[in-house]
Amino acid sequence: xxxxxxxxxxxxxxxxxxxxxxxxxxxxxxxxxxxxxxxxxxxxxxxxxxxxxxxxxxxxxxxxxxxxxxxxxxxxxxxxxxxxxxxxxxxxxxxxxxxxxxxxxxxxxxxxxxxxxxxxxxxxxxxxxxxxxxxxxxxxxxxxxxxxxxxxxxxxxxxxxxxxxxxxxxxxxxxxxxxxxxxxxxxxxxxxxxxxxxxxxxxxxxxxxxxxxxxxxxxxxxxxxxxxxxxxxxxxxxxxxxxxxxxxxxxxxxxxxxxxxxxxxxxxxxxxxxxxxxxxxxxxxxxxxxxxxxxxxxxxxxxxxxxxxxxxxxxxxxxxxxxxxxxxxxxxxxxxxxxxxxxxxxxxxxxxxxxxxxxxxxxxxxxxxxxxxxxxxxxxxxxxxxxx
Ligand SMILES: Cc1ncc(COP(=O)(O)O)c(C=O)c1O
Numbered sequence: 001x002x003x004x005x006x007x008x009x010x011x012x013x014x015x016x017x018x019x020x021x022x023x024x025x026x027x028x029x030x031x032x033x034x035x036x037x038x039x040x041x042x043x044x045x046x047x048x049x050x051x052x053x054x055x056x057x058x059x060x061x062x063x064x065x066x067x068x069x070x071x072x073x074x075x076x077x078x079x080x081x082x083x084x085x086x087x088x089x090x091x092x093x094x095x096x097x098x099x100x101x102x103x104x105x106x107x108x109x110x111x112x113x114x115x116x117x118x119x120x121x122x123x124x125x126x127x128x129x130x131x132x133x134x135x136x137x138x139x140x141x142x143x144x145x146x147x148x149x150x151x152x153x154x155x156x157x158x159x160x161x162x163x164x165x166x167x168x169x170x171x172x173x174x175x176x177x178x179x180x181x182x183x184x185x186x187x188x189x190x191x192x193x194x195x196x197x198x199x200x201x202x203x204x205x206x207x208x209x210x211x212x213x214x215x216x217x218x219x220x221x222x223x224x225x226x227x228x229x230x231x232x233x234x235x236x237x238x239x240x241x242x243x244x245x246x247x248x249x250x251x252x253x254x255x256x257x258x259x260x261x262x263x264x265x266x267x268x269x270x271x272x273x274x275x276x277x278x279x280x281x282x283x284x285x286x287x288x289x290x291x292x293x294x295x296x297x298x299x300x301x302x303x304x305x306x307x308x309x310x311x312x313x314x315x316x317x318x319x320x321x322x323x324x325x326x327x328x329x330x331x332x333x334x335x336x337x338x339x340x341x342x343x344x345x346x347x348x349x350x351x352x353x354x355x356x357x358x359x360x361x362x363x364x365x366x367x368x369x370x371x372x373x374x375x376x377x378x379x380x381x382x383x384x385x386x387x388x
Pocket of ligand 1: 037038096097098099100123170173174202204232233234235241245246
């Protein structure tokens with residue numbers, strides 16, 4: 001028999017229930033999936049053309065680890081103009097999606113045993129990323145009755161001074177659809193400065209905000225430029241998840257050090273994707289507006305429909321493309337409820353516990369799926385839950 005050489009790090013990574021549910025949904029054509037975490041739209045045509053053109057022109061080589069200069073210039077301009085985040089090409093690094101940006105940022109800020117604050121519920125990749133680096137995730141519960149906004153008081157109680165180096169902040173938030181308010185962000189900023197904590201601000205859904213909500217980059221707040229790494233991505237805004245391209249902007253020394261590490265993770269983000277990303281930023285922006293408008297149309301329908309289903313309670317999500325209804329009245333765990341919907345209604349959703357133990361009592365519904373399919377899925381859910 002072959003000796004088991006899989007590291008504890010690898011073998012202890014959690015097996016995602018979401019992955020399993022999505023595979024079942026993909027195999028059974030009668031299932032409608034409200035599981036996806038990626039846009040259902042194709043990438044804009046001008047972006048695809050730019051990618052093809054750059055391949056024909058021989059952009060098939062490595063790029064500099066920090067990213068191509070022209071792209072970093074365009075990103076710095078975008079961050080300064082649209083987000084109020086002071087940026088120059090020297091404090092920007094282009095990464096293979098923000099997933100790699102998160103990992104590089106964490107690699108640079110924590111040593112084994114050091115803490116990183118995250119939210120519960122929160123994006124499911126944060127905790128394993130911290131644990132892979134032998135860091136300690138410090139989960140701050142979010143409460144529905146507080147609009148899933150982050151409570152700094154609660155955070156204060158859980159932080160071990162000098163052992164907590166960083167926090168990952170996510171707005172608009174996956175899975176709750178919360179857009180953090182200016183008040184919350186100002187409190188977090190004061191807390192971070194007082195406790196010398198670096199804020200890793202994951203703004204993957206920055207453009208997907210609706211109604212009266214406004215996205216604010218915490219890096220734009222007074223005095224925060226030395227305390228924040230801002231992470232954004234082309235995956236959601238431009239429907240380009242398969243291109244694997246995102247970027248981070250932060251203090252020069254941290255970005256320099258991330259670029260050094262980048263050589264050992266992927267050398268550089270894919271060159272063809274960087275050329276496509278440059279077109280996405282510099283070319284026409286009409287596609288973004290159209291996608292946001294369509295997400296908003298679906299969002300309104302989802303909220304209206306969920307409100308009409310007995311025992312479903314859903315706070316109005318104002319960002320990203322998720323609703324996070326409370327299903328605790330049904331007396332089943334989140335996992336059992338998601339399984340029930342999959343078996344009886346043939347609708348795939350994600351149990352709230354995938355996003356942390358405080359996601360118990362909720363399911364995540366994604367509206368990154370065609371309007372008609374979402375309607376049909378909600379009809380089916382309505383029918384089966386009325387029989388419980
Ligand atoms: C909050 C959040 N951050 C980051 C990512 C990953 O994005 P990327 O494709 O840029 O790696 C996702 C993807 O679902 C996400 O939901």
